[in-house]
Amino acid sequence: MTSVVYILIAIAAGAFTGVLLAFLFKRTLNKKSSELDRKKEEIVKEAERDAERIKKEALIEAKDIKYQTKSEGEREVKEKKFELNQMEKRLRHKEESLDKKLDQFEKREGDFMKREKDFSKKEQTIADKEKHYDKLIQLETERLEKISGITTEEAKSQLLRKVEEEVRFEQARLIKQIDHETKEEVEKHSRNIIGLAIQRYASDYVSDATVTAVTLPNEEMKGRIIGREGRNIRALEAATGVDFIVDDTPEAVTLSGFDPVRREIARISLERLITDGRIHPARIEEIVEKVRKEVNNAMREEGEKAVFDLGLTGVHPEFIKLLGRLKYRTSYGQNVLQHSREVAYFAGMMAGELKADVKLAKRSGLLHDIGKAVDQEVEGPHHEIGAAIAKKYGEDERVINAMLVHHGDGDPICVESALVTAADALSAARPGVRRESIENYIKRLEKLEEIAMSYAGVDKCYAIQAGREIRIIVKPDETSDDMSYLISREIAKKVEAEMTYPGQIKITVIRESRFVEYAR
Template structure:
């Protein structure tokens, strides 16, 4: 198409040139050229028209092909969708059929259930009628039985319950007796073995100190020198030590009296030094008392360290060691508390080894259990509470603090260690010769024992014997049976444990006897 146009343009240019240059060509030639140009132009135009028609036809053909392809694509998609819809319709139909089958099955089951309910209702009605008949029959039999026995149903039931209760109590008492005997035999045997072993393995001194000390004099002449001119020496000595000096007719002896054992020891050492030196005057007295105080303080510290060393207990605070050393000059019921603490510590360690618990911890608790007695005259409260607070203050473990607090029931024992310290403390204090009990306390304990025993119904008399270690209870044979006497012994022991505080253990003997007396005439 582009070539033909250029050819037409070329011919037209030639014709125009021939027209303008007519002098060189003839008119005939020019017309010929023009005609050729017209023919060529017409031909080119015809070719262009045909080519345009061809292009138009090709375009139309392409558009038709595109429309056909689009139609085929659409028809293909529609066929696929139709196929999917058909598949979906088949599945829906199948589900509908399944649902119809299930509905039919449920309807059938419902019919079966209704039939069964009708059968069960009939059976229930029959059972109810039968139960009514049985109740009437039982009622008639009960009335007949009541008429025959002469007792109502309530009275018969009560009689049966009483018989069963009595039988149950009898069986329970026998079972309690068997169990208690077995447990007592086993426990007593084991406890006696452990305690006997502990006592055998420990032998300690327990010579008691009193509230007075006696200082021997070389001669009675020394009494005058101790008194001094107008009594100035003895006043100076009493003021410096806080201890009373008793100078009486006792030959060659001076008595030092005071409740503070540390001060009494300072006074004893000071007086011995003054007697040995011979120079007795107020200035010298103050100097000697100060020096003796330092010696006693050092002795207290060394005693605490020696106790910890002997027991193999380490890491105790220095202030606690000083308090332990002060116990050397403290007595309880004439028993030296320092020796008592060492003894309790050794006993705790031995028993702990037998029981398989921490031996060092047991020794530590035993050594510190009476720590409060070192300062109980300076601080208000029981020595167990004071000792526990001191132990807590100086970094002792909660188990040790609890054992100290609980060894006199100021706190309920909740660990094996606390119970062990209680046992060792009672064992050390209760053995013969260890302590001297006051008469008033002893008598009161006997009275309390007899009062508790006679408070039970059926007791005719009671006797506290063996220095309060045993109570014998005589019961009336008409009011108390053999089985009830076993229960009574247990109840009396429990009440004694709840109301009294005592060392060791108390044996409760309940005695029931029946005497048949007749006279031959």
């Protein structure tokens, strides 16, 4: 019974608990449902507010786009209207221009038609006049033929003969002019060639005299040279063929003789006797003979050296000996061997410029004065003596011709002979080579410098290239470039007026530019 009661109580308690839980659950559900409805209403309201805001913003943006689109459309319309107005104006202007041109064209067309009619009339008139003039010419020609007694063909022949004579005269005049210009050009070209040869060749010159002085160690040596009763000095003079002059000149003996080879042998012999100390006739003859052989060997070596330096081959040995002998031969104080070498160089250089035979020109130049080696032993002019020697030893005919004509006697048979003649004159006329021209040469240089220094603004001047050029340095502070040019012209004119000189003189005026700045 108790168990049933407990069970009923438990059931009642369970039922009550269930009802209570159901009530509480329902209440909770109602509360949550109310909260959800409230949140739902808030979300809906928020969504409505957002939608309203978005709608307003969209409306504002749509209005802005509409306004911008409208503004751009109005601007484009205005631009199009402006462009259309401009195009309309241009078209109107072009239309007016075309109308004017059309009017002008129509007017010109009318003028052209009118002129064409006038030209047709004039053309017809000219044709009629031509026919008339042809008839008149024919009548006049027939009349002239009757008056002159010759036909038209004969008149033409006479006219052609007259024209031919005039043409020949003009041709002769033109040929003469061309010939004159050609000569001037040839002369100019030849001067250039000669000037180039002179500039390319530079050589020292030596002036020899007919006496030689031998220095003695003391005055007592004079007595030993004279010897007892003069036997030593007589032996010296007999062996050498040279005069020994023993005078008051202190510690010196003078050797006098026109033969430079003998004078050289005597000089060397005397010097060796003085060094040896044994001076007596037998020793003198021995020394002189020995020295003579040495000098002959030295002359042969000089001849061989000259031939070798010029690059010549096949020269006869006798020519080589004679060339060496020219080392001791002088002409107007100029050494003949040196002169012959110069002539060979000059002739070879000019032949090279003219495309002639350089070897032949050098050979002819070297041998042209070979006759001077023996002209004191053989009578006759040296060029004829040299030609005879050349023929004897079978030398080339052109070389012989160059020997014969190098002083202007006869005509050259080849260009090399003419070149040797010119080279001989160049070598002999170079300033300072010959004694008689040194004074004139120095005076010319002094006169050149004197003329240059006489002008204001000139600082320094130098005569160079053997007086063929003068270089003038002017003061840059006092003389401008234009004034420098004027000074050169005035000096050139003054030199031409006051001086006599061969060829031409180059006037070079130099003005130095200076730029000065100070660092402070």
